[in-house]
Amino acid sequence: VVTEMNPNVVVISVLAILSIILIGLLLVTLIVLRRKHLQMARECGAGTFVNFASLERDGKLPYNWSKNGLKKRKLTNPVQLDDFDGYIKDMAKDSDYKFSLQFEELKLIGLDIPHFAADLPMNRCKNRYTNILPYDFSRVRLVSMNEEEGLDYINANYIPGYNSPQEYIATQGPLPETRNDFWKMVLQQKSQIIVMLTQCNEKRRVKCDHYWPFTEEPIAYGDITVEMLSEEEHTDWVYRNFRISYADEVQDVMHFNYTAWPDHGVPTTNAAESILQFVQMVRQQSTKSRGPMIIHCSAGVGRTGTFIALDRLLQHIRDHEFVDILGLVSDMRSYRMSMVQTEVWYFILLYFRMNPIKEILYSLWETISKALLKTRYTTSTGLPASTEPVISS
16 A cells, blocks of 8 residues: 655655754854864964953953943042052951952943954964953054055054153063064164063963073064173063164164062062062163053063053152042053953052052051952852963963
């Protein structure tokens, strides 16, 4: 007996089979594209995502990319110098609760500022970290004879200072792929001071490329030749003098490399004094630079932001009877994302801010330090942050 099959059943069966095949092809395509993306990131050296948390973990902090509650307003909280002691004590109550509230506000700064150039496919491999990207409006643009898209890109932003709207350039630690661009930026910006706030390797992790010659033998970085004229080692920093040349153009560059930036917790009083001394030493030499000072660490936001903030504050207090650290950090974050990267470093700024004004008892600093060390941070998923460092800014 031959049973005739219902045409509707045949159609449904065929459609079901085709749907399964299409879904399978889609999944395979997604897997292949994902693997290619990861491979490209690995080849470019830009597959690292900064998962912000505490200083003990090299300066990671939850980074909220939500578009809800974006703030374009300028954050500000000026405090008279005579009232600063009381202000610090009040903010430090209840495990530094008010400090934490201020920093939560700061995390919203800049979320609505575009960084399209950094997201271009040809530029992704030039970023050391995938979520530390320069804003378009303030990014440094390299000059090139070739107008090909992407050749003007470097992960760097102009940061205003006390004396000039482009007093600093905050940038990431150069990658092997970007060291030539770094020296091109130094020459084109006529920068004669480079401040390096990291070591090339920390905790068995690469934080920055060794972008200068190991010896006095000149090295060519693209079209630019770099010669190390001298190198002086001090307890907490190394001073180098470079001569860079391109065609008939010659420029001397001072290189200040601070090598003792504390990795864990907060600085001791000795470390705090050392960092302040270093900042002041660089400031004394700044008049010799025709262009912006170039400041970098690993990501170019944590230690870099702290250094710039300290330098601006120390100049500010010479002429004013008030301080506005919230306003200062807010202003810097409107030019480069995540400047002064963690809560801990924001607190440290407040301590540094007090020390030059009057002789504060070290016991107060120790009290704040102990409170900070109790702080625990979480990742953007809400889970406790890993103790494995991701970056050391």
